[in-house]
Amino acid sequence: MQTAVKSKAKETKPDVQEHPSGDKRFKALEITMKRNQYRQDSLIEVLHKAQEAFGYLEEDVLIYIARGLKLPLSKVYGVATFYHLFSLKPSGAHTCIVCLGTACYVKGGGEVLSALEKHTGIKAGETTPDGQVSLLTARCIGACGIAPAVVFDGAVAPKQTPESVLEKIKEWMKQK
DSSP: OHHHHHHHHOOOOOOOOOOTTOOHHHHHHHHHHHHTTTOGGGHHHHHHHHHHHHSSOOHHHHHHHHHHHTOOHHHHHHHHHHSTTOOSSOOOSEEEEEEOSHHHIIIIIHHHHHHHHHHHSOOTTEEOTTSSEEEEEESOOSOGGGOSOEEETTEEEOSOOHHHHHHHHHHHHHOO
């Protein structure tokens, strides 16, 4: 009777290979690829899972995905760099996205971005050396009625000015 109980208690593990580094985040990628039967058309889903697990797409992660899906690294890299949601560098503790769509740009989005670049000492697409702030731009965030709009850590802020964004960024840069 005890043997039957033991065999029922035994769990079967999925046939997923360990990454040589032992990093369990690679296991999540492997499970995602396996669930999609290693189909090449699951690349974007796998990249999303990688971004979620690692925070950004390191070179070894892109290589791992390319090998798993049997795709050229150039294809994986091309997709990862085409979509703005993917990042090849770690992001800062805080993220500031300036909308540069037509309405936002005409109403001062360019000046907002210039003020941020000057104050932080970084360009759009970069992170401050202390890792506090990542400065990004978007072609359009769909908030034209409240232009110029800026997204602070995922929250859309309406009718921004260089002064208002600098006030917010200064708060972030004080935190360490």
